[in-house]
Amino acid sequence: MHIELINTGHELLLGRVLNTHQQWICRQLADLGYEVNRQTCVPDDGASIQEAVREALGRSDLVLTTGGLGPTSDDLTRELIAQLLGRPLLLDTSILAGIEQYFKRRHGVMAESARVQAMVPEGARVLHNANGTAPGLAIELNPNPFLGGKRSWLILLPGPPRELRPMFLESVVPLVLAEFPQTAKFSSRTLKTTGLGESLVEEKIAAPLRPLVVRGLELGYCARIGEVEVRLSARGPNAEKIISEAEAIVRERLRSLIFGENDATLEQTVVAMLVEQRNTVALAESCTGGFIAHRLTNVPGASAVLKCGLVTYSNDSKIELLGVSELSIAQYGAVSEVVAREMAEGALRRCKTDYAIAVTGIAGPGGGSKEKPVGTVFIALADADGTVVKQKLNPFDRETFKSVTSQQALDLLRRRMLSQDSSEGL
Ligand code: ATP
DSSP states (O other): OOEEEEEEOHHHHTTSSOOHHHHHHHHHHHHTTOOOOEEEEEOSSHHHHHHHHHHHHTTOSEEEEESOOSSSTTOOHHHHHHHHHTOOEEEOHHHHHHHHHHHHHTTOOOOGGGGGGGEEETTOEEEOOTTSSOOEEEEEESSOTTTTTOOEEEEEEOSSHHHHHHHIIIIIHHHHHHHSOOSSOEEEEEEEEOSSOHHHHHHHHHHHHHHHHHTTOEEEEEEETTEEEEEEEEESTTHHHHHHHHHHHHHHHHGGGEEEETTOOHHHHHHHHHHHHTOOEEEEESTTTTHHHHHHHTSTTGGGTEEEEEEOOSHHHHHHHHOOOHHHHHHHOSSSHHHHHHHHHHHHHHHTOSEEEEEEEOOSSSOOOSSSOTTEEEEEEEETTEEEEEEEEOOSOHHHHHHHHHHHHHHHHHHHHTTSOTTTTO
């Protein structure tokens, strides 16, 4: 099966909007066992869109386009496709009623131009838009005049991610599964790890997985900031069995380095563990500027476990809010093992939580020294049993520094909760 994705929008080519649809749609399809063969990005002018769609239909069973379904004059996709296919645009009164309702519910005024979104190329299937006014459109080309009369589908999706994603999951996935059933069974699983680099992860699992690779296992690695994903996939009648066996090997080899599956995040895992253990945490952040709190509060239900997050950026705030000793700062510096320890213990004492995490470091680009170069960070974790402090070197730009440091801090807590040696693999 040949699939092509066409992303439209001048803003994508100007670099003003990141083409997240490319990554997201390819990922959704890959997880179902469909691989996108080609992706094209074109500006939203008439000639480019028509040319790209015509070319793609000349090769493909399925073509997906994104963007240009809105009401403004630069949203041309619907009209251009109707023209290309030689199909008239017909007014769909139920879509129009839906658009009118949409504005009514929001007490807004419906511009006359919004009506264009109710125009449907003859014979197209309408894909409901739960979060906007422009429906998606799915057009069966049977025969496809650009592919020697074979059958193809052309699916048009809106640009805004909050509209496209639910529509894709609710309407496009069932359509693709029904119209292009998998000939061979497909199974895949992604295990997410933190604490080891990509090549070390590979070193631990590649050899024991080799016999399964011979039997059809596809093994992929994806390194992200502070994380490595191990993707296992297989096709055929034994796909599920191969994946189960591979997963068992990876889990046995990587053990506590694995923090979750598929789309899980480390903060979700940490919050879930705290909830399960009925424990609470406080944060005393300096160089991460609240980023650990930000990550934890992105998780629904975090309020049950995160009691307090203090951004104690200055020495005074460390002294006043956390009870760090002035002498320690003078003697060892604000970025030191001693101060990190005092910050965590102060947060634990004052916030009365089960755990407290503290971070203090030098994000750079200035402020480094020979003994404490840029990227130096101390991460402390305190609980009723005592305090551990880890020293790390994260010499990256400020944003990456914060991401990596927050990852290490959250992982320190996760490992403590697993009651394992907190230094394993770090
Ligand atoms: P609208 O009704 O908002 O005009 P539309 O279907 O016409 O929707 P576009 O105008 O092409 O879509 O895009 C709307 C917005 O959606 C863009 O400004 C951009 O923020 C976002 N967007 C479009 N394409 C992409 C993409 N490929 N990746 C990420 N975001 C995108």
